Amino acid sequence: VDALLAAGVARVVVGAVDPDERVAGSGIAALQAAGVEVVSGVAAAEVIAADPGYFFHRSNGRPRFRLKLAATLDGQVAAADGTSQWITSPAARLDAHQLRAAADAVVVGAGTLRADDPLLTVRHEDFSGEQPRPVVIAGDAALPVHRRIYERNPLVFVPRAVPLIEGCEIVVAGGKDGRVDLLLAAKEMAARGYLEILVDGGPTLAQALAAAGLVDHFTLYLGAKLAAGEGKPMFPGPFTALSEASPMEIIAVSKVGPDVRIDARPQEGSH
Ligand SMILES: NC(=O)c1ccc[n+]([C@@H]2O[C@H](COP(=O)([O-])OP(=O)(O)OC[C@H]3O[C@@H](n4cnc5c(N)ncnc54)[C@H](OP(=O)(O)O)[C@@H]3O)[C@@H](O)[C@H]2O)c1
Numbered sequence: 001v002d003a004l005l006a007a008g009v010a011r012v013v014v015g016a017v018d019p020d021e022r023v024a025g026s027g028i029a030a031l032q033a034a035g036v037e038v039v040s041g042v043a044a045a046e047v048i049a050a051d052p053g054y055f056f057h058r059s060n061g062r063p064r065f066r067l068k069l070a071a072t073l074d075g076q077v078a079a080a081d082g083t084s085q086w087i088t089s090p091a092a093r094l095d096a097h098q099l100r101a102a103a104d105a106v107v108v109g110a111g112t113l114r115a116d117d118p119l120l121t122v123r124h125e126d127f128s129g130e131q132p133r134p135v136v137i138a139g140d141a142a143l144p145v146h147r148r149i150y151e152r153n154p155l156v157f158v159p160r161a162v163p164l165i166e167g168c169e170i171v172v173a174g175g176k177d178g179r180v181d182l183l184l185a186a187k188e189m190a191a192r193g194y195l196e197i198l199v200d201g202g203p204t205l206a207q208a209l210a211a212a213g214l215v216d217h218f219t220l221y222l223g224a225k226l227a228a229g230e231g232k233p234m235f236p237g238p239f240t241a242l243s244e245a246s247p248m249e250i251i252a253v254s255k256v257g258p259d260v261r262i263d264a265r266p267q268e269g270s271h
Helices: 002-007 026-033 044-050 052-060 090-101 110-116 148-152 182-191 203-211
Strands: 011-014 037-040 064-072 076-078 105-109 133-137 155-158 169-172 196-199 217-223 248-256 259-266
Touching: 002 026, 011 026, 026 037, 044 052, 052 064, 052 196, 064 090, 064 203, 090 217, 090 248, 090 259, 105 110, 105 203, 110 133, 110 203, 133 148, 133 182, 155 182, 196 203, 217 248
Parallel strands: 011 037, 064 196, 064 217, 105 133, 105 196, 133 155, 155 169
Antiparallel strands: 064 076, 217 259, 248 259
């Protein structure tokens, strides 16, 4: 604001008002008080979409979570033997790497760490930005001693203190139920500057996050495969009455290679 005033700018166009309580329109007020014409709210939706995690965090006090799952057409994310590579086509997997590229951190549960030994990097030819921070939500079971991700200094949330694991930053965030308190973990991520989070883990963590109302955006890839049976569903656990289903808004549906991508969010007020 000082620089704009010093430069003698006569008219300022603002995209979206910064919701951070330390500013929240005070810059606009100062410009107006000095006689500068201010037009605000121009292309606000596009401006917010350019940095959704920031705007979400400043309004809601926690990072924005996108949950990505890849399933068969009939909703199985893995076979009963734990194999899930690959349910979707190379085109869909490449598309999913764009989601990682847009995230500050990529989260998996300990189950995925054990089963898949993932690297959680963006593997996209034209990606040159900073790699998202890998994050693991662990339980009480001991974590494997060697995993590829440990080379990438993952942030590991545990319900109670554990011995150090070389290469990992361990944060104790136990909840009342003896598991990791997911909201507390979310706030710890925000404290480190991770505001746009991609959850790229398995069904147990996906179910827990959805049940805690922490999923703001769902990106579901449905591979052109039919399981026609039960392995691991997208969300384990009981579903006893239709009234328990959360109303959703479908944002977009597209075909990626032979597969389908669905983007959805909880309907306003149902979160
Ligand atoms: N298709 C896909 O999109 C996709 C993506 C990733 C993985 N997978 C597949 O999913 C399978 C692994 O499934 P999974 O359900 O075991 O993986 P997961 O959801 O990544 O990990 C679950 C584990 O997270 C830990 N955890 C800690 N705090 C938790 C909390 N508050 N709530 C829930 N979990 C918490 C628990 O670890 P403890 O067990 O130590 O208590 C739990 O067993 C593998 O077969 C993998 O290939 C599929």
